[in-house]
Amino acid sequence: xxxxxxxxxxxxxxxxxxxxxxxxxxxxxxxxxxxxxxxxxxxxxxxxxxxxxxxxxxxxxxxxxxxxxxxxxxxxxxxxxxxxxxxxxxxxxxxxxxxxxxxxxxxxxxxxxxxxxxxxxxxxxxxxxxxxxxxxxxxxxxxxxxxxxxxxxxxxxxxxxxxxxxxxxxxxxxxxxxxxxxxxxxxxxxxxxxxxxxxxxxxxxxxxxxxxxxxxxxxxxxxxxxxxxxxxxxxxxxxxxxxxxxxxxxxxxxxxxxxxxxxxxxxxxxxxxxxxxxxxxxxxxxxxxxxxxxxxxxxxxxxxxxxxxxxxxxxxxxxxxxxxxxxxxxxxxxxxxxxxxxxxxxxxxxxxxxxxxxxxxxxxxxxxxxxxxxxxxxxxxxxxxxxxxxxxxxxxxxxxxxxxxxxxxxxxxxxxxxxxxxxxxxxxxxxxxxxxxxxxxxxxxxxxxxxxxxxxxxxxxxxxxxxxxxxxxxxxxxxxxxxxxxxxxxxxxxxxxxxxxxxxxxxxxxxxxxxxxxxxxxxxxxxxxxxxxxxxxxxxxxxx
Amino acid sequence: xxxxxxxxxxxxxxxxxxxxxxxxxxxxxxxxxxxxxxxxxxxxxxxxxxxxxxxxxxxxxxxxxxxxxxxxxxxxxxxxxxxxxxxxxxxxxxxxxxxxxxxxxxxxxxxxxxxxxxxxxxxxxxxxxxxxxxxxxxxxxxxxxxxxxxxxxxxxxxxxxxxxxxxxxxxxxxxxxxxxxxxxxxxxxxxxxxxxxxxxxxxxxxxxxxxxxxxxxxxxxxxxxxxxxxxxxxxxxxxxxxxxxxxxxxxxxxxxxxxxxxxxxxxxxxxxxxxxxxxxxxxxxxxxxxxxxxxxxxxxxxxxxxxxxxxxxxxxxxxxxxxxxxxxxxxxxxxxxxxxxxxxxxxxxxxxxxxxxxxxxxxxxxxxxxxxxxxxxxxxxxxxxxxxxxxxxxxxxxxxxxxx
Numbered sequence: 001x002x003x004x005x006x007x008x009x010x011x012x013x014x015x016x017x018x019x020x021x022x023x024x025x026x027x028x029x030x031x032x033x034x035x036x037x038x039x040x041x042x043x044x045x046x047x048x049x050x051x052x053x054x055x056x057x058x059x060x061x062x063x064x065x066x067x068x069x070x071x072x073x074x075x076x077x078x079x080x081x082x083x084x085x086x087x088x089x090x091x092x093x094x095x096x097x098x099x100x101x102x103x104x105x106x107x108x109x110x111x112x113x114x115x116x117x118x119x120x121x122x123x124x125x126x127x128x129x130x131x132x133x134x135x136x137x138x139x140x141x142x143x144x145x146x147x148x149x150x151x152x153x154x155x156x157x158x159x160x161x162x163x164x165x166x167x168x169x170x171x172x173x174x175x176x177x178x179x180x181x182x183x184x185x186x187x188x189x190x191x192x193x194x195x196x197x198x199x200x201x202x203x204x205x206x207x208x209x210x211x212x213x214x215x216x217x218x219x220x221x222x223x224x225x226x227x228x229x230x231x232x233x234x235x236x237x238x239x240x241x242x243x244x245x246x247x248x249x250x251x252x253x254x255x256x257x258x259x260x261x262x263x264x265x266x267x268x269x270x271x272x273x274x275x276x277x278x279x280x281x282x283x284x285x286x287x288x289x290x291x292x293x294x295x296x297x298x299x300x301x302x303x304x305x306x307x308x309x310x311x312x313x314x315x316x317x318x319x320x321x322x323x324x325x326x327x328x329x330x331x332x333x334x335x336x337x338x339x340x341x342x343x344x345x346x347x348x349x350x351x352x353x354x355x356x357x358x359x360x361x362x363x364x365x366x367x368x369x370x371x372x373x374x375x376x377x378x379x380x381x382x383x384x385x386x387x388x389x390x391x392x393x394x395x396x397x398x399x400x401x402x403x404x405x406x407x408x409x410x411x412x413x414x415x416x417x418x419x420x421x422x423x424x425x426x427x428x429x430x431x432x433x434x435x436x437x438x439x440x441x442x443x444x445x446x447x448x449x450x451x452x453x454x455x456x457x458x459x460x461x462x463x464x465x466x467x468x469x470x471x472x473x474x475x476x477x478x479x480x481x482x483x484x485x486x487x488x489x490x491x492x493x494x495x496x497x498x499x500x501x502x503x504x505x506x507x508x509x510x511x512x513x514x515x516x517x518x519x520x521x522x523x524x525x526x527x528x529x530x531x532x533x534x535x536x537x538x539x540x541x542x543x544x
Numbered sequence: 545x546x547x548x549x550x551x552x553x554x555x556x557x558x559x560x561x562x563x564x565x566x567x568x569x570x571x572x573x574x575x576x577x578x579x580x581x582x583x584x585x586x587x588x589x590x591x592x593x594x595x596x597x598x599x600x601x602x603x604x605x606x607x608x609x610x611x612x613x614x615x616x617x618x619x620x621x622x623x624x625x626x627x628x629x630x631x632x633x634x635x636x637x638x639x640x641x642x643x644x645x646x647x648x649x650x651x652x653x654x655x656x657x658x659x660x661x662x663x664x665x666x667x668x669x670x671x672x673x674x675x676x677x678x679x680x681x682x683x684x685x686x687x688x689x690x691x692x693x694x695x696x697x698x699x700x701x702x703x704x705x706x707x708x709x710x711x712x713x714x715x716x717x718x719x720x721x722x723x724x725x726x727x728x729x730x731x732x733x734x735x736x737x738x739x740x741x742x743x744x745x746x747x748x749x750x751x752x753x754x755x756x757x758x759x760x761x762x763x764x765x766x767x768x769x770x771x772x773x774x775x776x777x778x779x780x781x782x783x784x785x786x787x788x789x790x791x792x793x794x795x796x797x798x799x800x801x802x803x804x805x806x807x808x809x810x811x812x813x814x815x816x817x818x819x820x821x822x823x824x825x826x827x828x829x830x831x832x833x834x835x836x837x838x839x840x841x842x843x844x845x846x847x848x849x850x851x852x853x854x855x856x857x858x859x860x861x862x863x864x865x866x867x868x869x870x871x872x873x874x875x876x877x878x879x880x881x882x883x884x885x886x887x888x889x890x891x892x893x894x895x896x897x898x899x900x901x902x903x904x905x906x907x908x909x910x911x912x913x914x915x916x917x918x919x920x921x922x923x924x925x926x927x928x929x930x931x932x933x934x935x936x937x938x939x940x941x942x943x944x945x946x947x948x
Contacts, residue, residue: 029762036757037769040750040824047821048776051787058790341679348676362929363680369925369932370687371882373902374918378686380906381693381701381915388689388702396577423683452665481780483885488906498782505789505889515790518783529778533771 052522059515062293065285068111069098071196073289081286086277092265093230097196100137100223101203103130117510118295118304119284125275132272136265137222144225147257150250157224158216160194160247161201163187167216174214181209193238196227229258296516320500320517327496330415331479337419338426338475339468346430346467351439368424376485379417383408383489409491417489422478426471429536433467470536477528481521497521553651556601560648561594567644568593571637579625592621593641600642601649614642629710687922694719694919699912719916729913732901739812739887739897740880743819747876750820751827752869756861758828759835770828777825785889788818792890808894815891819883823876830875834868834939867939871932878928 010018066073071094079087102108112126144151158167162185169182184205191198200223208215231238232255243251269276287305288295295305302318303310312318345364349357367375382388385404393399407413437460445455483498490499497517504514554560568589576585596614604610615638622634647653654661657669697716698704706714723729754773758766776784792814799810838861846856884899891897898917905914 026762029760030764033757033760033763036760037754037763040754040773041769043746043750044773044776044821044824047817048784048787049772051791052779052783053787054791055783055787341682344672344676345679348673360680362933363684365929365933366925367683367687369878369929371878371899371918371921371925373882373884373899373906374690374921374925375686377902377906377914377918378690380910382686382689384701386702388693391702396574397582420682420686452668477778477780481782483780483782484903488903498780501782501786502885502889505786511790514786518786521780522783525778525780525783529771529775 055515056519056522058512059296059519060292060294061512062288062295063291064107064111064114065289066291068102068107069095069285069289070199071095072098072285076282076286076289079282079286081279081283084279086266086279087282089264089266091282092269092276094196095269096133096136096265097200097223097227097230099126099129099133100221100226101200103134104221104223105203105207113509114512115284115288117299117513118288119280121275122281122284125273125281129269129272129276132269134222136268137226139263140225140229141222143258143261144228144254147254148250151225151254152220154218154220155216156247156250157201157220159244160251161187161190161198162205162216170214170216174217181212181214184209184215188242190238190243193235194228194231196231197224200224200227228254229261229263232258296512297519299513300516300520320497323495323497323500324520327480327498330411330494330496331476333415334418334422334479335426335472335476337415338423339472341419342423342426342430342471343464343468346427346434349427349431350434350437364424364427367420368428372421372484375421376417376488379413379420379489380408383413383416408489409494411490411494413489413491414486414494414496417485418479418482421485422475425474425478429470429474430464430467433470434464437463466535470532473528473532473535477525477532481525554648556598556649560597560601560645563648564597564641564645565590565594567641568596571641575625593645596641597645597649600645607646610646611639611642614638614645627709629708632710690915690918691922694912694915696912696915701910701912701915719913720920722911722913723916723920726913729898729901729917732896732898735895736881736898739815739819739895740877742812742816743823743880744873744877746816746820747823747827748869748873751824751872751876752831752865755828755831755835756857756865759832759838773828774825776822781822781883781885784818784822785886788886789889792818807892811892811895815887815895815897818886818890819880820876822883822886823879826875826879827869827872830872831865831868834865838864864942867935867942871935874928874932878925 012018012021014021072091075091075094076087079091099108102111108126108130109123112123115126116123141151150156158170162170166182166185173179173181184202186198186202200221204221204224205215208218232251236255236259238251238255266276275281293305298305298310299313300320302313302321304313305311349360349364352360380387384390385406385408387408389407390399390404394401394404399405407416441459441463442455445459446452450458480496481498482496483502486495487499487502490496498521501514501517501521504510504517568591569586570589571593572585572587572589573582574585575589576582579585600610600614604613615635618634618638618641619631620634622637623631626633653670654666656673657666661669692707693701693703695715695717696704696707697714697718704714708714757763758770758773763769796810796814799805799813800807803810805813842860842864843856846860847853851859881897882899883897884903887895887897887900888903891900902914902917905911
């Protein structure tokens with residue numbers, strides 16, 4: 001008997017080896033569990049984790065400079081900022097084209113706003129220069145149209161840059177306006193012969209088609225004239241591209257005619273705004289031309305990327321470190337006051353008869369279940385200068401009517417209200433730990449001759465430490481991210497970093513900075529979350 | 545150490561009367577302040593309280609009779625001094641002082657401590673209870689205080705003299721009427737009751753399934769999955785809101801342009817999705833907690849008797865974990881119902897919820913209707929708390945019956 005069992009593996013009822021059968025059953029069980037979890041996991045990943053990842057991405061994303069000023073960024077590479085001089089004509093030529101394109105797309109103000117976060121004053125520079133650059137384009141337009149009125153027609157430009165097939169398809173689309181517009185196809189070689197103009201034309205087609213119009217019949221942008229003049233100046237004979245003869249002649253004639261023209265872009269821009277002559281403007285553009293930047297994070301910790309690397313911001317602009325420190329400090333104060341108030345209550349609840357403690361527990365749970373807004377408004381009512389507490393103090397003659405206490409719209413208001421709001425989160429974990437400490441230990445300590453204090457401090461307190469840890473981390477995590485209560489009762493001195501994040505989202509619209517501040521806060525919270533998980537175990541969180 | 549078999553009665557002259565005089569002096573101070581003569585109030589209060597204690601301790605051993613008598617006498621005194629409000633205050637003061645008198649005179653204040661405790665220990669024991677009482681007061685008073693203020697006839701945020709005098713003219717329902725008739729409040733109320741139930745349904749259905757999955761014995765990466773599912777509760781709301789603000793605006797554009805939903809509907813969808821993900825951790829936690837004590841042999845028994853997995857789930861598992869599911873649903877509901885930050889960032893004006901309206905109300909034009917809303921919400925939370933508490937007990941009873 002024993003020989004056979006050892007020789008061949010154990011078999012299940014259907015004849016498969018038991019081991020294999022077990023593995024299969026286990027795998028099936030695993031799959032079933034995962035299938036149950038999967039919908040929620042996907043849901044949370046999509047609706048929660050992805051948004052957070054998107055926010056983290058935004059805190060380093062900086063494509064707007066490179067996208068809006070592609071030629072300028074390219075030209076700036078040659079500029080040496082150590083020379084202490086504004087860049088030369090070449091950069092201003094590129095800027096003229098980029099700025100006109102951006103102005104047509106109404107993006108120059110957005111770029112100005114973006115760069116203004118790094119260098120205050122740039123915003124107005126861009127806003128005013130959008131108009132000025134358009135004026136440059138108009139001068140070139142007048143010059144070219146004067147040479148040949150054909151330049152005024154959208155048709156001319158479309159024929160130069162688009163392939164014949166595209167032109168035909170576009171015309172066919174225009175006839176009945178049904179379906180999608182044909183995708184733009186650039187004529188071979190033209191983007192090498194006339195690079196600036198070709199690029200501008202591509203942007204033009206995308207914009208015009210997006211608006212549901214036919215590029216061939218739409219009024220051309222003024223930037224084309226400027227860009228074409230520049231392209232012809234660099235390459236007077238772009239005949240390499242296979243253009244139809246009429247257009248080739250037109251270009252050749254124009255090229256010859258404008259060959260002697262001279263125009264200083266740099267002077268034109270300096271006339272518009274002397275800000276273009278400032279080295280700092282160009283340093284900012286150059287520093288933030290990369291598609292990804294640490295700039296928002298540097299800003300969030302009061303640093304900036306200057307000419308000579310990373311430097312500390314001037315004292316009047318240093319606010320975030322202070323705000324982070326204040327958030328931490330006030331959260332710590334709130335945690336400590338929750339602990340001081342919560343410990344005795346938890347002890348009482350854990351040591352009373354079950355019926356009494358259940359009754360008293362309601363007093364802890366009712367605030368827990370009451371709307372946050374209700375509790376905050378209650379504190380607003382209580383703490384105001386004309387509020388209930390001040391009224392009672394005045395009535396009891398403890399405080400003079402003339403100098404009522406200021407308890408709201410400052411740090412005190414935030415601390416009082418938030419201690420009240422977070423107190424249940426301290427009491428509940430403390431209570432659940434204290435409930436497990438046998439009361440006989442204290443009695444044993446006393447009967448061995450310990451004073452009440454020694455018995456508490458040496459015997460009871462060490463056993464309640466896990467509860468203190470759990471409650472404190474929970475309260476601290478919740479406190480550092482609070483927004484509503486500080487916003488309503490904190491005034492200017494009692495606000496947290498979260499209020500600054502909200503301010504950047506809804507008022508200043510500096511979303512990158514908001515994302516960077518959020519990312520730092522998230523880092524701190526995750527660190528604490530990890531600690532909490534290690535100490536308490538996330539599965540052991542209990543509610544009520 | 546003095547070990548006595550009985551609680552010793554304290555000395556009347558040496559202990560009860562002086563302590564009562566002290567308590568009376570405190571009450572007298574308050575009354576004196578109200579009447580503008582503090583020294584007279586303190587002296588009078590001390591004398592009256594000491595006299596009360598003497599009479600009760602020496603001549604009225606029947607507790608109930610003594611306390612009612614004291615309440616009547618003090619009510620008459622109070623009414624003589626301060627009208628209706630004075631009378632009510634008098635009843636309260638009479639009840640409190642007579643309770644203290646009996647508590648002291650019968651030695652009941654030592655009931656909670658061992659008989660061998662020293663005087664210092666007794667004092668500490670009772671001060672500790674007073675301290676705890678004050679902390680409970682701190683917890684509950686702000687919530688209680690908004691209730692009477694909501695009935696204020698004036699547009700004030702504090703008690704008016706008329707209210708303090710208990711004059712019916714000082715009270716009115718006008719803030720409640722405003723809450724129920726003003727579209728500034730009814731629309732948000734409606735929105736809240738559209739968004740919160742929908743969000744609750746999503747989080748409960750998905751959350752319960754996942755909690756059942758998580759409670760199986762062999763789940764690969766259980767800890768990591770749990771951490772992800774709980775994270776919406778841990779990540780500060782402002783960060784969730786910031787992330788959702790960016791991401792959901794893209795989602796909204798996609799829903800409007802590609803799917804072709806109206807702006808309103810896509811707005812509701814965004815807020816409902818955001819709120820349901822915020823409610824999920826609560827469902828997971830409560831349902832997992834019920835599943836911890838779940839007896840696995842019951843499902844095996846059901847399978848043994850020929851029930852399929854679906855039938856087992858609805859007939860065996862479901863009734864047992866139902867209390868956990870319902871309390872998870874209530875948590876998810878209140879999370880959505882009470883949520884401001886995310887809806888502020890993700891929603892648009894047509895999705896304005898009740899907390900959002902309260903938030904703007906508190907920040908900009910503070911209107912007393914907020915207190916009426918607050919009072920209604922407090923009543924609402926009392927109902928929720930009661931339900932959760934009953935469910936918890938039911939769940940404990942159910943599990944207590946099932947063999948473990």
